[in-house]
Amino acid sequence: MKASVQRGPYIAVNCELYGDAALAEEFIGGDRTDNENGRLSRLELAHGGTLFLEKIEYLAVELQSALLQVIKQGVITRLDARRLIPIDVKVIATTTADLAMLVEQNRFSRQLYYALHAFEITIPPLRMRRGSIPALVNNKLRSLEKRFSTRLKIDDDALARLVSCAWPGNDLNFTASSRILL
Known part of the structure; x- marks a missing residue:
């Protein structure tokens, strides 16, 4: 190779x-x-x-x-x-x-x-890096804005609920939850 x-x-x-x-x-x-x-x-x-x-x-x-x-x-x-x-x-x-x-x-x-195993990246579960959630939400919003040509915003309460979730399923759980809240 x-x-x-x-x-x-x-x-x-x-x-x-x-x-x-x-x-x-x-x-x-x-x-x-x-x-x-x-x-x-x-x-x-x-x-x-x-x-x-x-x-x-x-x-x-x-x-x-x-x-x-x-x-x-x-x-x-x-x-x-x-x-x-x-x-x-x-x-x-x-x-x-x-x-x-x-x-x-x-x-x-x-x-x-x-x-x-030449190069390993370990990504901790989302529940262990809650500080990343606002950036992930904003990234998802920007992606949806491009897709639907509209401006989107999440209110502070919804963002706080996302940050406080247990996140047992990481990205799949995050994607599903963010779709519901948005």
Whole structure:
């Protein structure tokens, strides 16, 4: 993997949303007829850009090997295994699990763990950084203003309620709550 690409496609995959077989087909591609019909895998679509893997702890062991092959060798082998396909992609992965513990339990590839662990960013839960909530709300307001071409404002009581919430679901809970209040 060269990882020299500054721009290019951004392909997001939530690993939790698929069963193992469906994710395998989406991730590395099905049989050769898929490609002949113009259907590319997510890895192929990300070529020259970034692959964002959300909740990587749900990635099946076989797909962990395929991802490791992309990171180390810059190629994938589709499910039909007829040829290697060159892939130049940056990989960003997120997790809500303790991957080191999953490695020790043999539920996550040790090699992939270290290949991905080059740069780690830990973001504390929203309930532990309540001071960020007003900025997040303002960011959401600006985004909605652009989308609907209108000026939006949140009153102080509503903002105080958002800051005081428990936030057990972090961003999903925040997004849903902010939509209700706005």
